[in-house]
Amino acid sequence: MKDIIKPKDDAEAIQMLHQFNEDLLPKKFGKIGVTWTIFLCLVIANGLFCYYKQLKFGLSVTGLGDQVSWGIYISNFVFFVAVSLVGSLITAVLYLLNVNWRSPLTRIAEVIAVACIVFAGLIIIVDMGRPDRILNMFIYGRIQSPIVWDVIVVMTYMTISVLLLYFPLLPGIAFCRDHLKNIPKWQKWMYKFLSFGWKWNPEQFKIVKRAITILSVLIIPVALSIHTVTSWLFATTFRPGWDSTNFGAYFVAGAFMVGAGAVIAAMYVLIKFYPRYDQYITDKHFDRMGKLLVLLSLVYMYFTVNEYMIPGYKMKGEEAAHLTELFVGKYALMFWSVQIFGMIIPIILLMFKKFRRPFPMFVIAICVIVGAWFKRFLIVIPTLLHPFLPMQEISESAKSYSPTYPEWSITFASLAGALLIITVFIRYFPIISIWEVAEERGIEHDVIYKHLNELNEKE
Amino acid sequence: MEDQNKNNEDNKTPESNESGRRDFLKFGVLAAGLTVAGVGLQKVFSGEKNSDEKASGEKVKVLTTDGKLIEVYAADVKKADACCVPSAEARQGIPGKKFVMVIDLSRCKDALKCQKSCEKHHQLPEQDKWLKVFKMQESEETAPYWMPKPCFHCDHPPCVKVCPVDATFKRTDGIVLVDNERCIGCRFCMAACPYSARVFNWSEPVTPARHENDTYSPETSTPRKKGTVEKCDFCPDVIRQGKLPHCVTACPNGVYYFGDQNEDTVTNGDTTVRLSQLLRDKAGYRYLESLGTEPSVYYLPAANRIFPFKDREIKDEKKEESKS
Incomplete structure (x- = not known):
């Protein structure tokens, strides 16, 4: 395992900075990158077409009914909110704890957070019966509704996340502005505009670092509230399966777990397609993220056991039907697959060092992410199929729920949309923060300025 | 008579x-x-x-x-269509009233006249039922009975609490209504209602031609609106005219009593009685009282029934067969 190589003197530091610039500044996509982007665009286009149909014919194009009135749009929303929490974990919690190995991972985490929270907001609009009346939320909004709380925290979290992505990126954009040659005019203009006249001034660094510290402190309570409030959308109702005081903690724990999984998956993809990136995202990072994922999964398992074992022990009237369906009924296969492949096996495997390597971890991370998506399906849907009153006098089709083609298309389009934001970001911005990596290796800021000034003189 | x-x-x-x-x-x-x-x-x-x-x-x-x-x-x-109260007024309720309903389970024989009348007057298609008649059986040993279930118009309505835009509201006369011109279709109220009282307009509702030019009012809920939630409304438009809700008048067996709690009087159209006395004499109760929602609908237990229980399921199956 490689340790961080620190430069011996300024000359070596400048040499290293050159190398960073060469390795980490955004590059044009190869064939795979372009194909991937086109694929995402096609998935999104299909989703948009289906959404157009939904607008025209109403939510009747979905598999929803008066019993299961919330479906995969809502479970997907919960999934997005969950993944977006990782931004606060890696960027803020680890930053405030002075965990220095986090620096090449912060921007990956933050861009995932921004992409997911944007699509959490969009998918909830897709679920609305009257998206044309969205302004009613602001005209008639009532503070006692958990939906209003959710709108407030989602928007706050989105704002802080964007700032927490943007402020540390400012020097990165300036790197692009100053060093990327042979790029189209609009791209030059974009860097110029987005870098806000960054001048490599020590004062500016000071302000940026101060802003990051403030935002890191701010984002933690907001991150915790965003997912807690999302859990309250369910926990504030009377329904068996949702009526749980454990829900907030359970949701937050699950969110950190899937978020860490998402970062691990992204790390692997990056080192796979950018060969030089393994100098920055090393086996050591995978090892540490693996340990972190075990810790988060154990916390999640604790809340999962609380959530299901205690009601399962009592088997109280209304809860019993719901739990039976999960444990041994119609949803048993999904329920146990999610618990075993999405939680228990990852925990066991990641305890062994030989599994805390890039490829096995990538596979485990994918299991965790897919498991987490279906876990949220299991939280939302089976509960709605177990109301207090018997399911009578409704059509047969309303007594069960299976998502329709348009519903899947729109859901996949939202997932593709989040991936597209991340993909486009990687294409145009340094996904590994150059100045933070330099800092991690003990390169002083004035050396960075010296290097940059030299470069500018050369031109 | x-x-x-x-x-x-x-x-x-x-x-x-x-x-x-x-x-x-x-x-x-x-x-x-x-x-x-x-x-x-x-x-x-x-x-x-x-x-x-x-x-x-x-x-x-x-x-x-x-x-x-x-x-x-x-x-x-009074002509029925003469009544159309604007939204602002519909939110207030009829002054001095507190409407309650008492459903006498011992009289219900699943005639479903209430439901048909409800569907007709609220322009509902067959699959959207504001009023359902459930076949209830507490356990295998106990006898089954029919339980008509309108909206309970709770005094602590969980649906109103969660509505983000005040589209569903509680009036001074106890009625819980939906303003379909404000509803954003988030369906939180449907998730929050423990009694499955709410239905959603998943597609564009069919409005009968003769009602196409009606003015919308939360009191009539018609013309119905796509992408919004609706439910039993205690027919406030007919109450305003001094009449009883459609289900009450349609029931041939006097299952439904409707009236004013402030007056302590309810009637099923046939007999008019003191609410408190009826509830005392016939051991009235409210469904799922433990949830604390304080429903405005009381039930009288299915004791000493006037009709033997006759299951409906065969009828339903036939219906479904003929459909398919």
């Missing part, structure tokens, strides 16, 4: 307004033939406005729900 009709008509004369009691329901002409005299049946609207017309003594003949022809003052006849 003839005598009752006569008494009732007497009761409808302007003199009865002088009986110092506060206004109760005016049942209007439809229910008139069915009511028992002497229980302070008066009008929601002050009689003064109509006193001139009444003085003229002009009478008209109308048909009651049970097919009797009776004669009443023309001034008492």
Whole structure:
């Protein structure tokens, strides 16, 4: 395992900075990158077409009914909110704890957070019966509704996340502005505009670092509230399966777990397609993220056991039907697959060092992410199929729920949309923060300025 | 019955307004033939406005729900479509009232007349039922019974609590309504309602041609709106006219009692009784009282039933077969 190589003197530091610039500044996509982007665009286009149909014919194009009135749009929303929490974990919690190995991972985490929270907001609009009346939320909004709380925290979290992505990126954009040659005019203009006249001034660094510290402190309570409030959308109702005081903690724990999984998956993809990136995202990072994922999964398992074992022990009237369906009924296969492949096996495997390597971890991370998506399906849907009153006098089709083609298309389009934001970001911005990596290796800021000034003189 | 009709008509004369009691329901002409005299049946609207017309003594003949022809003052006849209260007023409720319903399970034989009448008056398609009649059976050993279930118009309505835009609201007269012109279709109220009372317009609702030009009011919920939630509304438009909700008048077995809790009086159109006494004598209860939602709908247990229980399932299956 490689340790961080620190430069011996300024000359070596400048040499290293050159190398960073060469390795980490955004590059044009190869064939795979372009194909991937086109694929995402096609998935999104299909989703948009289906959404157009939904607008025209109403939510009747979905598999929803008066019993299961919330479906995969809502479970997907919960999934997005969950993944977006990782931004606060890696960027803020680890930053405030002075965990220095986090620096090449912060921007990956933050861009995932921004992409997911944007699509959490969009998918909830897709679920609305009257998206044309969205302004009613602001005209008639009532503070006692958990939906209003959710709108407030989602928007706050989105704002802080964007700032927490943007402020540390400012020097990165300036790197692009100053060093990327042979790029189209609009791209030059974009860097110029987005870098806000960054001048490599020590004062500016000071302000940026101060802003990051403030935002890191701010984002933690907001991150915790965003997912807690999302859990309250369910926990504030009377329904068996949702009526749980454990829900907030359970949701937050699950969110950190899937978020860490998402970062691990992204790390692997990056080192796979950018060969030089393994100098920055090393086996050591995978090892540490693996340990972190075990810790988060154990916390999640604790809340999962609380959530299901205690009601399962009592088997109280209304809860019993719901739990039976999960444990041994119609949803048993999904329920146990999610618990075993999405939680228990990852925990066991990641305890062994030989599994805390890039490829096995990538596979485990994918299991965790897919498991987490279906876990949220299991939280939302089976509960709605177990109301207090018997399911009578409704059509047969309303007594069960299976998502329709348009519903899947729109859901996949939202997932593709989040991936597209991340993909486009990687294409145009340094996904590994150059100045933070330099800092991690003990390169002083004035050396960075010296290097940059030299470069500018050369031109 | 003839005598009752006569008494009732007497009761409808302007003199009865002088009986110092506060206004109760005016049942209007439809229910008139069915009511028992002497229980302070008066009008929601002050009689003064109509006193001139009444003085003229002009009478008209109308048909009651049970097919009797009776004669009443023309001034008492209100046209159903004349009622359309604007949204702001519909949010207030009828002053001084607190509407309650009592459902006598011992009288229900699953005739479903209530449901048909409800569907007709609210322009509902067959699959959207505001009023459901459940086959209930607490355990294998206990006897099954039919349980009609409208919206409970709870005093602590979980649906109103969670609505982000105040589209569903609780009125001063206890009625919970939906403003379909404000509803954003988030369906949180559907998730929050423990009684599955709410239905959603998943596609564009079909409005009968003759209703196409109706003005929308939360009191009628029609014309229905796509992408919004709706539910049983206790028919506030007909209550405003002093009549009973459609399910109450349609029921052939007097299952439904409707009335004003402030007046402590409810009627099923046939008998008018003290609410408190009815609940005391027949051991009234509210469904899932433990949830603390304080429903406005009471049940009388299915004891000493007047009809034997006859299962419906065969009928349903046939229906489904013929459909497919």
